[in-house]
């Protein structure tokens with residue numbers, strides 16, 4: 001599948017456990033090559049939504065479609081960057097990325113062209129010196145960049161990121177946002193990006209999905225005033241995102 005310019009549509013999605021409803025009546029349309037950031041209070045079901053899109057759990061009610069066909073996650077190339085980066089202790093940074101490409105393309109070996117692409121990705125993600133290191137030899141910021149490099153390398157149709165920058169200090173986080181966006185612009189894909197940081201949601205996302213809880217549902221979807229994602233450093237100091245951030249904080253309180 002697919003390069004079709006078509007939205008991934010969720011209609012009236014609900015998810016409940018034996019204990020309680022977790023998501024209710026959630027409808028959403030995710031366009032191709034757009035970044036959707038998701039914010040909301042703890043327990044609003046943000047990770048549950050991501051897990052549904054990844055195919056890790058199945059919604060109790062509602063339907064999901066892509067190109068008017070039922071959306072079955074197992075039939076699509078989906079990249080997931082979890083909160084803890086999901087790196088394996090026995091794999092170097094380079095092995096992690098190469099193995100992910102092999103798995104996603106169902107190949108035993110990469111071609112010279114594909115290996116050159118991986119090397120370029122390491123350059124783009126500023127990881128050249130770290131490529132032979134194991135996770136315990138990498139800083140948090142470096143591990144997180146390896147996890148993102150691995151996700152980009154898979155050329156996924158859907159990129160799912162669960163608070164990827166939450167463990168980073170403020171300056172490393174700003175650098176990671178810029179690096180992520182510059183790489184995303186080179187390799188754009190439909191992206192859902194969970195964050196607790198309202199400013200990050202506006203800077204990184206084209207659209208901000210605001211969720212509320214008990215049960216988890218969408219409260220509002222707001223276009224980000226930051227439309228040019230290549231100008232992040234200018235946007236950090238401009239007034240407009242700050243005004244929208246103040247509004248969003250009000251929505252969350």
Ligand SMILES: Nc1ncnc2c1ncn2[C@@H]1O[C@H](COP(=O)(O)OP(=O)(O)OP(=O)(O)O)[C@@H](O)[C@H]1O
Nearest residue numbers: 017019022040041042043044045046047048049216
């Ligand atoms: N398998 C499960 N069984 C029971 N309850 C669950 C299960 N998965 C999630 N929950 C509950 O569903 C609710 C939503 O959880 P979820 O992790 O999706 O929220 P979240 O918005 O991502 O929260 P946070 O911001 O704290 O990460 C929580 O109350 C959680 O305890």
